[in-house]
Amino acid sequence: SNFVLGNAQANGWPIVYCSDGFCELTGFSRANVMAKGSGCRFLYGAETSEAETHKIQEALEEKRELKTELRFYRKNGTPFWCLLDIVPIKNEKRDVVLFLVSHKDITKEKDKNEETDADEAMPENYDYGRRRSRAVLYHISGQLNKNNRAKSKLQQLNMVGRALGVMPEYKVQDVKKSRLIIVHYGIFKISWDWLILLCTFYVAIMVPFNAAFRKEGRIKDFIYIDVVVELLFAIDIFLNFRTTFLNKSGQVIYDSRLIAVNYIRGWFVLDLLAAIPFDLLYAFSVETVTMVHLLKVARLLRLARLLQKLERYNQYSVLVLALLMCMFALLAHWLACIWYAIGKAELDENDGNWTIGWLYELSERLENVIINKTHNMPDMMTSYLTALYFTCSSLTSVGFGNVSANTNAEKIFSVCAMLVGAIMHAVVFGNVTTIIQRMYARRATFHSKTKDLKDFFRIHHIPRPLKHRMRDYFQAMWSINNGIDFKEILKDFPEDMRGEIGLHLHREILSLPIFQQAPPGCLKSVSLQTERFVCGPGEFIMHKGDAVNYLYYVCSGSMEVLKDEQVVAILGKGDIFGTDLDYDDPVSISGCDVRSLAYCELLCIQVKGLVESLLLYPDYAETFNTELPNDLTYNVREGHEDHSDVSILHIFEGF
Numbered sequence: 001s002n003f004v005l006g007n008a009q010a011n012g013w014p015i016v017y018c019s020d021g022f023c024e025l026t027g028f029s030r031a032n033v034m035a036k037g038s039g040c041r042f043l044y045g046a047e048t049s050e051a052e053t054h055k056i057q058e059a060l061e062e063k064r065e066l067k068t069e070l071r072f073y074r075k076n077g078t079p080f081w082c083l084l085d086i087v088p089i090k091n092e093k094r095d096v097v098l099f100l101v102s103h104k105d106i107t108k109e110k111d112k113n114e115e116t117d118a119d120e121a122m123p124e125n126y127d128y129g130r131r132r133s134r135a136v137l138y139h140i141s142g143q144l145n146k147n148n149r150a151k152s153k154l155q156q157l158n159m160v161g162r163a164l165g166v167m168p169e170y171k172v173q174d175v176k177k178s179r180l181i182i183v184h185y186g187i188f189k190i191s192w193d194w195l196i197l198l199c200t201f202y203v204a205i206m207v208p209f210n211a212a213f214r215k216e217g218r219i220k221d222f223i224y225i226d227v228v229v230e231l232l233f234a235i236d237i238f239l240n241f242r243t244t245f246l247n248k249s250g251q252v253i254y255d256s257r258l259i260a261v262n263y264i265r266g267w268f269v270l271d272l273l274a275a276i277p278f279d280l281l282y283a284f285s286v287e288t289v290t291m292v293h294l295l296k297v298a299r300l301l302r303l304a305r306l307l308q309k310l311e312r313y314n315q316y317s318v319l320v321l322a323l324l325m326c327m328f329a330l331l332a333h334w335l336a337c338i339w340y341a342i343g344k345a346e347l348d349e350n351d352g353n354w355t356i357g358w359l360y361e362l363s364e365r366l367e368n369v370i371i372n373k374t375h376n377m378p379d380m381m382t383s384y385l386t387a388l389y390f391t392c393s394s395l396t397s398v399g400f401g402n403v404s405a406n407t408n409a410e411k412i413f414s415v416c417a418m419l420v421g422a423i424m425h426a427v428v429f430g431n432v433t434t435i436i437q438r439m440y441a442r443r444a445t446f447h448s449k450t451k452d453l454k455d456f457f458r459i460h461h462i463p464r465p466l467k468h469r470m471r472d473y474f475q476a477m478w479s480i481n482n483g484i485d486f487k488e489i490l491k492d493f494p495e496d497m498r499g500e501i502g503l504h505l506h507r508e509i510l511s512l513p514i515f516q517q518a519p520p521g522c523l524k525s526v527s528l529q530t531e532r533f534v535c536g537p538g539e540f541i542m543h544k545g546d547a548v549n550y551l552y553y554v555c556s557g558s559m560e561v562l563k564d565e566q567v568v569a570i571l572g573k574g575d576i577f578g579t580d581l582d583y584d585d586p587v588s589i590s591g592c593d594v595r596s597l598a599y600c601e602l603l604c605i606q607v608k609g610l611v612e613s614l615l616l617y618p619d620y621a622e623t624f625n626t627e628l629p630n631d632l633t634y635n636v637r638e639g640h641e642d643h644s645d646v647s648i649l650h651i652f653e654g655f
Contacts, residue, residue: 006038006060006099008088010566013038013060013099017570025105027075031630034569038099043082045073056084063088063096069106081110097567181254182243189243196236199229203274204303204330212337212344213380233275240271249479251599328428332395335417336387342409343387356406362386395421445483449474469536476534476599499524506530509553509603512576514624514631522617529609533602541594541602548588548636550604551578557600561634563592569634570597579637580629583611583621591638 002025005017018033026033026043036042039056052070059066066086073079083106089098182189206222240263244252253259343359362378378386390403394417405414453474457467486505490498499521503510506527515523532555535541541559542548554575561569561577571577571594579588587607614621629635 002104003100003102004033004038004040005089005570006101007567008060008063008096008099010568014568016098016561016567017572022103025074025103026072029630030575030633032075034634038086038101040072040101040103043072043074045071045077045079047071047079048073056086059086060099063099069110072103080105081107180242181256181259182239183252184244184246189239192236192239196232199232200274200303201326201330202229205333208334208337209384212341213384227277230275230277233271237268237271237275240267246479249476249599251476251479324428328395328424331420331424332388332391335391335395335413335420336384339387339391339410339413339417340383342413346407346409358386358390358403358406358410359383361406362403391417394418395424397421442483446478449483469539472536473534473539476536480532480534480601495528496524499527502527502530506532506603508555509605512553512631514627517623518620519617522613522620525613525616526605526610529606529613531604531606533604535596535600535602537596537598539596541596542590542636543593544590544638546590548579548590549607551607551610552576553603553605555601555603557596557598559594559596559600561592561594561636568592571633575633576631577634577636578607578632579635580632581607581611581614581625583615583625589638590636592636594636 001019002021003019004015004022006013006015014035015033015038018030022028023030023033028042033042039053039060041053044053049070052068055066055068065088066084068084070082070084071079072082083104085100085102085104087100087102088096089100091097202225206226210222241260242256243259243263244254245259245262247253253262339358343357346357347359359378362383366378366382386403393403394414405411453471456462457470462470490501493501503523509515509530510523510527515526518526531550541552544563554571554573554577556573558570558572560567561571569577577594579590582588614624
């Protein structure tokens with residue numbers, strides 16, 4: 001990956017991107033290479049073939065491919081044989097906008113095969129340029145190929161075509177969303193989730209009820225509804241494999257592979273258990289009723305989804321309270337089914353003279369005494385309502401005594417129900433407001449700000465594209481800081497401790513070589529002048545003529561530097577851009593535009609604060625001011641130019 005990218009539309013074809021491999025090969029730093037000509041004349045020397053340099057010049061002028069071998073010289077003067085490949089890169093209009101110039105050190109092969117026929121050393125059907133340029137463009141596009149919530153982004157640098165005659169392209173495209181991908185915040189997905197929630201409540205009600213009040217004929221009456229529910233659960237699994245999600249960086253993920261991996265690691269197992277068609281067992285044997293209901297209990301695990309709903313809709317206090325009440329009622333229903341099952345089991349296990357259980361007492365009050373364990377049994381509705389009445393009174397109080405526990409099993413169950421009821425009563429009825437305030441305060445703040453943002457859109461009639469950009473930026477920033485104001489948190493701490501916290505939070509930029517000689521006090525002071533910013537695709541960090549108030553470090557993403565609407569540099573992770581410092585007038589004017597190509601995270605040091613910190617350490621300030629121009633990947637100051645580049649352009653004009 002020893003390559004440079006040159007602007008094919010600017011005078012002199014200046015280099016806008018330089019790989020680390022090229023720097024290692026030649027000994028030049030990126031700051032030395034940027035903005036020099038794509039022909040790399042700074043590598044020429046005494047034994048560089050003039051005929052080959054003419055070919056390079058002609059290829060750049062005619063914007064065509066070239067593959068040649070010539071002798072170059074490193075920065076320390078060491079010569080080496082180089083296989084040079086020039087591949088034009090076109091945009092969507094088929095205009096050549098970039099040159100991909102790759103370099104391969106072939107000194108060993110050249111020395112070993114000096115007398116070997118050139119055709120044997122390099123077969124005609126072996127295209128170095130296309131093979132290597134494909135890998136290079138994939139490497140670069142890896143920094144840009146990140147899914148996001150924006151309507152437009154830099155999709156990819158269009159790769160070398162599968163057909164040999166197709167040139168690679170460089171262009172900014174709109175997001176191409178597959179029609180098979182469902183947006184997780186869309187109306188359809190929200191409506192579907194509520195339908196699945198209703199089905200989950202149906203399962204949570206009917207599975208324990210059918211298990212306790214077993215009656216084959218009545219159970220088969222619900223088999224069609226159960227099959228429909230199972231079908232909906234199966235469809236839900238498929239939809240979850242095609243539904244977007246938010247990653248930890250707050251970006252919407254549209255990639256189907258990442259969606260599948262995220263779902264499999266999450267709710268897939270529980271959803272799969274809930275979707276197994278247990279009711280099909282009825283088609284094979286009518287004697288599996290009990291086993292089927294025991295297997296169906298696994299579907300109750302899907303209630304864990306209810307907690308997710310509470311987290312998602314917790315800003316709606318009325319809805320949260322309703323869901324909590326439903327959970328309380330559902331618990332009472334489950335306990336009622338268990339209470340009936342205990343009474344029925346004890347009645348079946350004892351002889352016909354058994355008269356202690358609560359079911360027998362109920363039949364006596366109804367003046368319809370049970371005979372031989374089966375005759376004159378209270379009807380199902382009466383038994384269920386009595387059991388539900390007992391469990392609700394036990395959960396909310398200590399009961400009223402008209403339905404009481406008589407056997408040991410019933411007493412044990414009653415004690416457990418009362419203990420559970422005490423906890424549920426305190427949680428649901430006693431502290432609902434407190435729970436909502438404590439657990440959902442941050443989320444409530446988020447939705448309050450979201451509502452304010454929507455009201456702002458409506459009142460001021462913000463255009464739709466700008467509205468989407470504002471919303472995406474707000475959500476991305478919230479995902480990063482969760483609504484926590486960094487400055488507000490640190491203001492109560494002593495200055496030295498704030499400096500240590502800043503060193504930890506901004507360690508990416510403060511650990512750069514330019515800060516290695518800085519005194520600890522200076523680093524702490526600079527850390528307090530550092531801020532973290534996030535920008536979406538297509539956002540301008542600065543415009544030409546703006547005051548450059550920050551020194552920028554790219555933590556992630558990529559961006560382009562434009563001058564007169566021409567790309568003069570492409571910046572990626574680890575690059576620094578801004579201006580050199582003038583202690584008398586620290587604020588400089590930008591001579592170019594800087595625009596993000598993807599979601600970018602930046603660490604920004606305020607120039608004014610940086611100068612104030614450096615003036616407190618004059619010895620290091622001089623070192624910093626000397627090394628900064630060499631460490632800047634691109635200097636955006638208006639009027640800044642590399643005199644060596646100007647001389648190179650004059651050399652080109654002489655050909």
